[in-house]
Amino acid sequence: MKTIKTQVGIIGAGPAGLTLAHWLKKHGIESVILEHRSREYVQARVRAGLLEQNTVDIYKYLGLADRLLREGQEHHGVYFNFDGQRIRIPFGELTGGRNITIYGQQEVVKDLTDAWLAGGGALYFEAPALSIEGFDTAHPIIQFEYEGEPGVIECDFVAACDGFHGIGRKSLPKNSFQEYSITYPFGWLGILAQVAPSSEELVYAYHENGFALHSLRSSKVSRLYLQVEDGEQVENWPDERIWEELSVRLGTEGWSLQSGPIFEKSITPMRSYMIDNMQSERLFLTGDAAHIVPPTGGKGLNLAVADVKHLVDGLVDFYQNNSMRGLEDYTKNALKRIWRAQDFSNFMTTLFHKQAEHGSYTYRLQKAKFDYIRCSKAYATTIAENYVGLPFEAFI
Numbered sequence: 109m110k111t112i113k114t115q116v117g118i119i120g121a122g123p124a125g126l127t128l129a130h131w132l133k134k135h136g137i138e139s140v141i142l143e144h145r146s147r148e149y150v151q152a153r154v155r156a157g158l159l160e161q162n163t164v165d166i167y168k169y170l171g172l173a174d175r176l177l178r179e180g181q182e183h184h185g186v187y188f189n190f191d192g193q194r195i196r197i198p199f200g201e202l203t204g205g206r207n208i209t210i211y212g213q214q215e216v217v218k219d220l221t222d223a224w225l226a227g228g229g230a231l232y233f234e235a236p237a238l239s240i241e242g243f244d245t246a247h248p249i250i251q252f253e254y255e256g257e258p259g260v261i262e263c264d265f266v267a268a269c270d271g272f273h274g275i276g277r278k279s280l281p282k283n284s285f286q287e288y289s290i291t292y293p294f295g296w297l298g299i300l301a302q303v304a305p306s307s308e309e310l311v312y313a314y315h316e317n318g319f320a321l322h323s324l325r326s327s328k329v330s331r332l333y334l335q336v337e338d339g340e341q342v343e344n345w346p347d348e349r350i351w352e353e354l355s356v357r358l359g360t361e362g363w364s365l366q367s368g369p370i371f372e373k374s375i376t377p378m379r380s381y382m383i384d385n386m387q388s389e390r391l392f393l394t395g396d397a398a399h400i401v402p403p404t405g406g407k408g409l410n411l412a413v414a415d416v417k418h419l420v421d422g423l424v425d426f427y428q429n430n431s432m433r434g435l436e437d438y439t440k441n442a443l444k445r446i447w448r449a450q451d452f453s454n455f456m457t458t459l460f461h462k463q464a465e466h467g468s469y470t471y472r473l474q475k476a477k478f479d480y481i482r483c484s485k486a487y488a489t490t491i492a493e494n495y496v497g498l499p500f501e502a503f504i
């Protein structure tokens with residue numbers, strides 16, 4: 109039996125777990141990470157790629173932003189299309205200079221993993237955590253498996269950064285939280301294609317055929333999405349059909365979409381989910397373990413990083429001042445931004461997706477919102493400040 113002693117036992121090497129480990133290290137707090145999957149698997153997982161201003165600032169502060177600043181692309185605005193008409197929301201102008209950066213989530217995970225291992229950090233891949241015990245005492249433990257042998261982490265605190273399907277949420281006492289969820293009757297078909305982006309900024313589009321999004325990864329790689337029916341299969345979407353549909357849905361006068369070879373294609377369901385308690389004694393949940401938002405607006409990774417900030421604040425307070433005060437406030441502090449992001453992600457989803465007959469009452473409300481954004485600087489500002497992410501001080 110392998111026994112490891114550390115201050116914080118972290119389950120999951122996604123954005124939440126890795127960011128937490130680095131941030132704690134910056135404060136001299138030791139941690140060990142367990143990751144169920146292999147390094148290759150984790151780094152190949154294609155997800156959204158939108159980093160809020162706060163997230164970029166945090167990675168800069170942690171000294172983890174070299175490649176992000178070199179290869180990521182700062183965007184100062186975004187396009188919204190509705191029935192073929194296009195408007196632009198200029199973030200910088202409306203938010204006093206706050207922006208977003210486009211940089212793939214798996215690149216963030218790669219950078220953080222490389223830096224953690226290069227700095228001698230402990231991270232076990234293919235090491236599933238099996239149970240979390242004793243978190244109602246000062247000596248919690250995590251049972252895990254590694255190379256076919258059982259192991260145990262003895263720590264002061266457990267951070268379950270183990271995503272939606274992890275064991276963290278299941279370990280919380282049953283009656284300690286309420287669940288909230290919506291499943292949407294559609295999903296996203298996402299592609300990566302070897303073609304220069306057809307727009308220098310992102311384009312979100314409502315079309316009577318459904319939603320489409322044009323995003324990008326580099327000067328040579330585009331990332332695009334299409335709304336598809338719930339339960340749709342990738343096999344029904346040959347490349348020509350995808351390009352044709354993207355071109356129709358994103359089309360505006362005087363603009364055309366460039367196509368190219370597609371090298372990644374997958375369908376993800378859409379849901380909103382959260383619980384309203386992220387702590388039980390010495391067990392803390394961060395990121396997807398506690399909440400999921402639909403990807404419209406790209407909030408998932410940013411919310412995980414914001415949770416980590418609040419958890420680090422609490423842990424630093426504990427180790428420096430021997431106080432549980434900050435840790436006890438963890439859920440309360442994190443929930444304010446989570447509810448804000450739930451609302452904004454739901455707003456973006458319902459604004460742009462086809463939910464009812466084109467021309468119906470629901471459609472008219474969507475169009476009324478779009479027309480209002482077009483004519484009201486106040487409404488556009490609300491959208492811009494949510495899109496780039498509110499500063500931490502805003503929630504105090």
Ligand code: APR
Nearest residue numbers: 120122123124143144236237270271274395396408409412
């Ligand atoms: N033991 C060890 N690791 C586990 C276990 C377990 N029992 N269960 C899950 N994991 C690992 C998963 O393999 C995964 O690598 O936890 C990690 C969780 O990472 P993510 O799912 O990426 O979640 P998180 O770090 O919260 O990142 C937030 O932002 O864009 C969104 O949904 C997107 O990944 C996303 C997220």
Ligand code: PHB
Nearest residue numbers: 156157323403404405406
């Ligand atoms: C992405 O680039 O993957 C992306 C961007 C914006 C979103 C969702 C995904 O709203």
